[in-house]
Amino acid sequence: MSFIRTVLGDIPPQQLGVCYAHEHIIIDPSYTTERYPDFCIDSVQNAVSELTDFFRVGGRAMIDSMPCDCGRNVLKLAEISQCTGVHIVCPTGIHLKKYYPEGHWSSRLSVEKLADLFIADIEQGIDKFDYGGPVCERTKHRAGVLKIASGLNYVNDFERRIFEAAAKAHLQTGAPILTHTEQGTAALQQVEILQKHGVQPRHVVLSHTDRKVDLKYHQKILATGVNVEYDSAFRWKADQGNPTLDLIMSIASEGRLGQVMLGMDAARRSYWKSYGGHPGLTYLLQDFSDTLRSAGLQESDLETIFLSNPRRVYAFSNPSESHTLREL
Numbered sequence: 001m002s003f004i005r006t007v008l009g010d011i012p013p014q015q016l017g018v019c020y021a022h023e024h025i026i027i028d029p030s031y032t033t034e035r036y037p038d039f040c041i042d043s044v045q046n047a048v049s050e051l052t053d054f055f056r057v058g059g060r061a062m063i064d065s066m067p068c069d070c071g072r073n074v075l076k077l078a079e080i081s082q083c084t085g086v087h088i089v090c091p092t093g094i095h096l097k098k099y100y101p102e103g104h105w106s107s108r109l110s111v112e113k114l115a116d117l118f119i120a121d122i123e124q125g126i127d128k129f130d131y132g133g134p135v136c137e138r139t140k141h142r143a144g145v146l147k148i149a150s151g152l153n154y155v156n157d158f159e160r161r162i163f164e165a166a167a168k169a170h171l172q173t174g175a176p177i178l179t180h181t182e183q184g185t186a187a188l189q190q191v192e193i194l195q196k197h198g199v200q201p202r203h204v205v206l207s208h209t210d211r212k213v214d215l216k217y218h219q220k221i222l223a224t225g226v227n228v229e230y231d232s233a234f235r236w237k238a239d240q241g242n243p244t245l246d247l248i249m250s251i252a253s254e255g256r257l258g259q260v261m262l263g264m265d266a267a268r269r270s271y272w273k274s275y276g277g278h279p280g281l282t283y284l285l286q287d288f289s290d291t292l293r294s295a296g297l298q299e300s301d302l303e304t305i306f307l308s309n310p311r312r313v314y315a316f317s318n319p320s321e322s323h324t325l326r327e328l
């Protein structure tokens with residue numbers, strides 16, 4: 001039986017509910033927040049307040065996207081989930097190189113060792129110290145998704161190793177893969193690399209691809225069978241219109257909404273109401289859902305985006321099935 005691995009335990013996919021597909025619920029003080037102070041979203045209280053609002057408007061689940069040792073805090077995520085009733089999936093994996101200090105273990109370890117660390121997060125429990133070293137004390141909260149990233153225009157050597165390690169961890173555990181694309185670029189290369197290492201695109205979600213406004217590019221991405229997550233709906237400037245909306249409507253007209261999910265990716269306090277920012281985490285279920293309805297989407301389309309896609313895509317695949325396919 002398939003399942004979704006949340007910080008509070010495994011649940012049947014049908015229990016996930018309305019889900020935001022790429023979030024940042026906690027980013028603790030870290031090298032990342034030293035470089036980008038607005039990224040510091042470390043308050044459990046503020047998260048509880050914001051996720052309570054999200055629950056009130058029908059939200060039931062969020063996929064957190066902060067991987068190992070760059071501000072992740074699984075104990076805080078578990079506490080927030082417990083207080084709000086929102087299912088939270090916590091990732092393992094490695095982010096862009098710029099979020100780690102020079103000489104970090106992510107640059108030094110072999111692909112095998114990296115995969116072992118990811119697998120232990122998924123199967124045993126996330127380290128209380130978040131792999132900050134030198135000791136490791138595993139909590140009972142396990143990772144439910146592999147988060148990896150590539151930079152602008154191409155996947156570099158550092159990122160390739162992380163992709164390969166994530167593919168190994170996926171094949172062994174069945175955990176789904178969530179990627180960061182920089183401004184939507186290198187999406188096809190990401191899929192190619194993962195496929196080369198035995199991953200089926202249907203278990204992969206590419207984030208932020210709506211940053212690149214080019215319908216043909218999106219058609220090519222979806223033709224691979226991969227899933228995408230859009231989160232720029234509230235980011236476009238007034239004179240840019242809303243290319244995210246246009247893209248969704250084009251894809252809907254082609255009958256491909258079954259591969260599209262939405263998220264806020266609100267990794268800045270200036271996006272959270274509880275930190276005094278805007279538009280707040282209810283935006284997609286309120287303002288933007290209304291916009292989508294006015295543009296012509298049906299309730300069933302919204303259900304596809306927020307409900308049936310996430311529960312299918314973020315469910316663990318059967319690892320032995322992946323192995324068999326890889327060997328063919």
Ligand SMILES: [Zn+2]
Nearest residue numbers: 022065265267
């Ligand atoms: Zn993100």
